Amino acid sequence: MTEPLIRIEDLYKVFGPSPETVMPMVREGRPKDDILAETGHTVGLRDINLDIDRGSIFVIMGLSGSGKSTLIRHLNRLIDPTEGAVTVGGVDVTRLTPPELRDLRRYKMSMVFQRFGLLPHRTVLQNVAFGLTIQQVETAGRNEKARKWLRTVGLEGYEDQYPAQLSGGEQQRVGLARALCTDPEILLMDEAFSALDPLIRSDLQKQLLELHRRLRKTIVFITHDLDEALRLGDRIAILKDGALSQVGRPEEILLSPADSYVEAFVRDVNRARALTVGAVMKAPVRRLTATTIGGALAQMRDWPGTFGYLFQDNRYRGVVTQDALKDADSGSDTSDHALTGLAVRGPTLTPDISLQDALPVVLESAFPVPVLSRDGGYTGILSAKDVAGILAGADSTAMGNGHATERR
Amino acid sequence: MAEQSWFFEFPEMDRADVVALRRFLDGAYRDFSRSYGDAIETVFNPLLFFMVWFEKLLLGMPWLLVLAALTGLAYWASRSAKLTLAVTAAFLLIGYFGMWDDTMRTLSIITVATLLSIVLGVPVGIMMARSDRMQNVVTPVLDIMQTMPAFVYLIPVVMLLGIGKVPGLIAVVVYAIPPLIRLTNLGIRLVDRDVQEAAVAFGATPLQRLLGVQLPLAMPTIMAGVNQTIMMALGMVVIASMIGVQGLGQPVLKSITNQYFTMGLLNGLAIVAIAITFDRVSQAYAKRSQRHLQGLQGD
Ligand SMILES: Nc1ncnc2c1ncn2[C@@H]1O[C@H](COP(=O)(O)OP(=O)(O)OP(=O)(O)O)[C@@H](O)[C@H]1O
């Protein structure tokens, strides 16, 4: 494993006139409301420990007031922690001097804001070039880069407009272009899409994913919308009252919520769209590796059920039923060729398609559908019963990670 | 009854003590002005030279040229033919009624006073916006400057510097600068926090944030302050003329003492005309330069 790019350790933040004095109460785990009523201090964050991998999209979610903005502002130290360390690329951000901190903000990280934060008195082009202006890059160079990024976000021709002349979605594209224009390693996005209507939002999400595929930046993305989190996040952290409730991959959050708070979030999600086959499939079973009909019958005797999936030379051949084997066994032909002939080529799935798209395939099939990796390897299995259980929200026993852990 | 007298009569300070206190303060200030008056005057000399030069420039130029310059300025700032025409007409009338030279003198002191107010007031306003303590110190001073009758602070100024242009200028600036300081402070404090945060997040230094974000965004409010300052400076013209500032104030003063109704009215109207000109033109300019902040509807 490589070192995480961003590491947050034992981070606490208390707002108020003398945070140190209330730290003992915070450490005791007293509720936020009690501490506020008793001392007038607001607990922003408590005991946050997080690792964010290089090149990943890390999503932070939580209800309003849960501390999302506070947390993301610790990464570029727009807010100073009360206690704890924030390490970015091996450097403790909380110990930087003001000039070092400015360099971090200029070259390493940039931020996209919920309410855009564009300069109303500057044109779109000047806004996109703002980071480079701060770096004192000369005009021609910064305008050229700004034009390039404006083109990338699809706003060519808007260079000389002012922000007030643009729609919300266009303004946020300017915000995104401004953040990308300094070519930072890390992109911080605080509810960047929350102020936009659903269509534009999903459009921008798509655009962001595309950019991420191309540029491989590390993105820390805040949202209070689980659908958005599931769509964008490689990993998701859920905050409640300043503390982490759960951190995990989207399917982990969806399939095994850590507490009732996370469960409440998860309840209304369209699981069929949010989950992939890979996330919910069961371990691969009933793999017929025998080469003869007799061998196949012997293999099948050891497992419940009356069928198997025939693989030959690591290629899937189809479903073979016990009845078909028995019929053939009573005959005379017992060569391998005969076994292959008995296999009925049925539908298959791949791990990356969504449950929604897999659903008709699974329902049509008389047998659980085998899931094959891109190179044809047998990685899992999905039955109509499993899918029904997951969509109904029943406790799931899916392995959730696509790796076989047990064989029956 | 000796015990009861304090109940009906205020227990005043002893008469002799009052006299002594007055003597002491007056004497101390007189000594101060005797020993430092000249030095302080030399400090103000560059200002005096500038004022004299500017006044001579306005008076020395052919009136047509000055009028053309004023007209051009009005049009450049407002882009409104109607307003430009009104300005031209006002100044033609002023000239026709024989008030041209006094008007030029008044214009000159107003211009210098305004420039000085900007040079002093904007930095003070900026400092106030950056620190609450500074704000707490400066605000009561501004309150005093605005409510203390001008004549009161004229006394020490005249004692120190005598009668003339510089004390007049000081009187005008003291009276006219508070709104500019207040509005600069307010304007910067009201700048959108999100935009400022964005600037910091991109690594702006405090100076870059001030020049690139705070001042430009506070500009409409600061401009309103400049406008107020000009109006208040014009209001001081008559009082300033009492300590030797030439211009439209002096004929007004003469009219009061001699009861020349028409002369007073005409000069008063000239002051009003200048005020309206400055006000409308500067507001039209401010509006025009801020149009992009309003969005689409203006285009
Ligand atoms: N400067 C501040 N001073 C005092 N309390 C603050 C400050 N900033 C945030 N808080 C408090 O910290 C808590 C977390 O606020 P934060 O803005 O991080 O929430 P959030 O999760 O971003 O919410 P939202 O979704 O509404 O943006 C809130 O209770 C808030 O009142």
Ligand SMILES: [Mg+2]
């Ligand atoms: Mg927030």
